[in-house]
Amino acid sequence: xxxxxxxxxxxxxxxxxxxxxTVPVSFAYKKQDDSRSAPWYIGGVLRELIxxxxxxxxxxxxxxxxSFSLGVDSAITLTQNxxxxxxxxxxxxxxxxSGVIALRRAARAVQCGDANVVACIGGDAAGHRSFExxxxxxxxxxxxxxxxxxxxxxxxxxxLITQHYMDQFGASREDFGRIAVAQRYNSNNxxxxxxxxxxxxxxxxxxxxxxxxxLHLFDCVMPCAGGEGFLVMSVERAQELGLPYCLILAAGxxxxxxxQDDVQIRGGWTEFAPQMxxxxxxxxxxxxxxxxxxxxxxxxxxxxxxxGFCAKGDGPEFVRTTDLRxxxxxxxxxxxxxxxxGGQLSIGQAGAAAGYMGVVENIRQLTRxxxxxxxxxxxxxxxxxxxxxxYDRGLCSGAAIMATSDTCVSxxxxxxxxxGQSNG
Numbered sequence: 001x002x003x004x005x006x007x008x009x010x011x012x013x014x015x016x017x018x019x020x021x022t023v024p025v026s027f028a029y030k031k032q033d034d035s036r037s038a039p040w041y042i043g044g045v046l047r048e049l050i051x052x053x054x055x056x057x058x059x060x061x062x063x064x065x066x067s068f069s070l071g072v073d074s075a076i077t078l079t080q081n082x083x084x085x086x087x088x089x090x091x092x093x094x095x096x097x098s099g100v101i102a103l104r105r106a107a108r109a110v111q112c113g114d115a116n117v118v119a120c121i122g123g124d125a126a127g128h129r130s131f132e133x134x135x136x137x138x139x140x141x142x143x144x145x146x147x148x149x150x151x152x153x154x155x156x157x158x159x160l161i162t163q164h165y166m167d168q169f170g171a172s173r174e175d176f177g178r179i180a181v182a183q184r185y186n187s188n189n190x191x192x193x194x195x196x197x198x199x200x201x202x203x204x205x206x207x208x209x210x211x212x213x214x215l216h217l218f219d220c221v222m223p224c225a226g227g228e229g230f231l232v233m234s235v236e237r238a239q240e241l242g243l244p245y246c247l248i249l250a251a252g253x254x255x256x257x258x259x260q261d262d263v264q265i266r267g268g269w270t271e272f273a274p275q276m277x278x279x280x281x282x283x284x285x286x287x288x289x290x291x292x293x294x295x296x297x298x299x300x301x302x303x304x305x306x307x308g309f310c311a312k313g314d315g316p317e318f319v320r321t322t323d324l325r326x327x328x329x330x331x332x333x334x335x336x337x338x339x340x341x342g343g344q345l346s347i348g349q350a351g352a353a354a355g356y357m358g359v360v361e362n363i364r365q366l367t368r369x370x371x372x373x374x375x376x377x378x379x380x381x382x383x384x385x386x387x388x389x390x391y392d393r394g395l396c397s398g399a400a401i402m403a404t405s406d407t408c409v410s411x412x413x414x415x416x417x418x419x420g421q422s423n424g
Contacts, residue, residue, distance in 0.1 A: 015279075019107040020238035020245035021402065022231050023052050024363035026341075027123070029192055029226035029348055034127040036225070038069040039081055041123035041353070045229035046082060049119050053231060054241060057084060062115030062232070064090040064106055066098035066122040066352035068134055088115040096293040096387030097253065097396035098122055099228070099356035104251050104400070106232035116233060120359075123227035124351025131223040134351075139390050154295065155220065157392050159213035162298040164263040166214060168313065173214065175316040176297035177205040179338075180218050180345050182324035183294070187342025189326065189373040194224060194348040218345070219296055226350030228360045235405075244367035246402050249380070250280035253398035261393075267386060268397030269306035277308065280380075280401045284308040287401075288378040289326075289337040289365060291358030293386040294344050299394070303384045307399060309336065326373045337375045340365060358383035359400065366404050379404050 025048045028041060042065055050057055063086040065075045073081075075091040088109045092098045099122060106118035135153040137143060146156070165171055184200035187193035200218060208217035238245040252275065254268030277283055284307065292303040301315035310318040323330035324338040341347060341361045344354050362381040364370045385398040 016107050016111070016248035016251070018235050019110050019248055020233055020235045020243075020405075021103065021248065021359070021363050022233065022238050022243045022245040022367070023049050024360040024367070024369065025049055025052065025227070025229045026192055026357075026360060027227040027229070029194055029224055029350060030126070031194060031222070031224050031348070032126055032128065033225045036125055038067045038071075038123055038125045038351075039073060039078060041125060041225060041227040041350075042067060042078065042121050043082055045121045045123055045227040046119055049121075049229055049231055053117075053243060055117065057082075060084055060117050060119050061086050062088040062106060062109050062118030064092060064102040064118060064120045066092045066094065066102065066355060067124050068351040069124045069130065086115070088118065093352075094355065094385075094388060094396050095352060096295060096355040096394070097385030097398040098352055098387075099359040100251065100383060100385040100398035100400050101253060101396075102356070103232065103248065103359055104253065104398075107248055110232055110234055116237065118232040119229060120232060120356065121227065121229035122351070122353035122356040123229075124225060124353055126223055126225035126350070141391050154389050155212040155215060157389050158296045158298065159215045160392065161264050162214045162219070162296065165265060165298050165301070168265060169316060171298075171301070171316040173206060173216070174202065175319055176219060176301070177202050178319045179294070179297040179300050179324065180205055182330070183339045183343045184346045186326045186337075186340050186373055187346035190341040190347070191372070193342040193346050194222065195346045196342065200346075215296065221295055221344040221349035221354075224348035224350050226348065226353050228350070228353040228356035230356070230360055230363055244369065245405055246363055246366035246381075247405060247407060249282070249401045249403050249407070250276045251398070251400035252276045253385075253396070255397065256395050257397060264393035265302070266306050266312065267302060267394065269303065269384065269399055273307050273399065276399065276401060282380055282401070287336070287380050287382050289340055289362070289375045290382045290384070291339055291343070291361050292384045293355070293358065294339055295349065295354075295387070297345070299386055300339070300343075303386065307382065307384060326375055337378075340370070340373050340375055355385055355387060358385070359402075362402050366402055379407060
């Protein structure tokens, strides 16, 4: 008997039991670096993962990477560069959703015995005008129908999405500014953030220079270089190594959802989020912190809605009444720490590494390694992914619910071996 619902999402499918997420690494963020290539950043993350875990390089038998700037290189050529011999390998070209997808696939590899220790890494370089080159070759549509006519890069598409959202639901620039300003506050307490040394007021946000339609300077991420990564292994292995770890309670993904919408106003989260929460045994109100993919504030607002923190169209009111600061120091009555290290809007967008940022930050938070920007007593965290603009919208949607290692499931047993999942 099939366990698929009418929406095509699996109901109560196999859990992520026994899987640990550990060793969160954020590496070498720089605004521009003409001297180093993507393999240097990916290799730097790998080195930090191995050193921090106290394992030998040969112990890494699973390798999942994402990068926009590898050029003719690939995951397989990097195995020779790094002198590793994985028996499980993935190259994940899914932009802002890559980290969630890496988490899910690596967890399955560990469960099935295809790998014991999987390094999941996103990393990209950023040389002079490299972002322009990358966006000009992003897809065949970009090459043939956008870039030659002056519409290169994502700003044009997201300007359309932002204007449409404002027209539909009455959002103002101040509403989007609440997201950007709160994230800047969080980054002021996260030293690696490239904008962490600069404060941002609502006045500065509103008066910043226009970029495209309703998008202004502080609505847009700054391309940069850097890397993000984490290890996936069994709970038993993490305990043997003495590593702090967290668990996967549930996760899901759905791509090219709602293709009938003339302009994107929702993502695939609407279809799998209810089952994801059911499998995790919690509700959105139980989530202590959330990391959304924030290439533009409107996309974070969509994720608040589609992931169940508020109803569709209520995003503007939600951010007006919700304190998004990591330390709950804002005046708003409702508290939901959001993008607690500053997100891409304040750290920078290091290519595909940005898709790993939310997962890495949640691991830091749930294992109490966040230092200055630690969310107090956080138990449940959600990381959401989004990305890969083709014609006019992001095609990828994914999310994962994570929990501290001592979390208990509803049947009263220890959840050291994890919870459930959705969509496969």
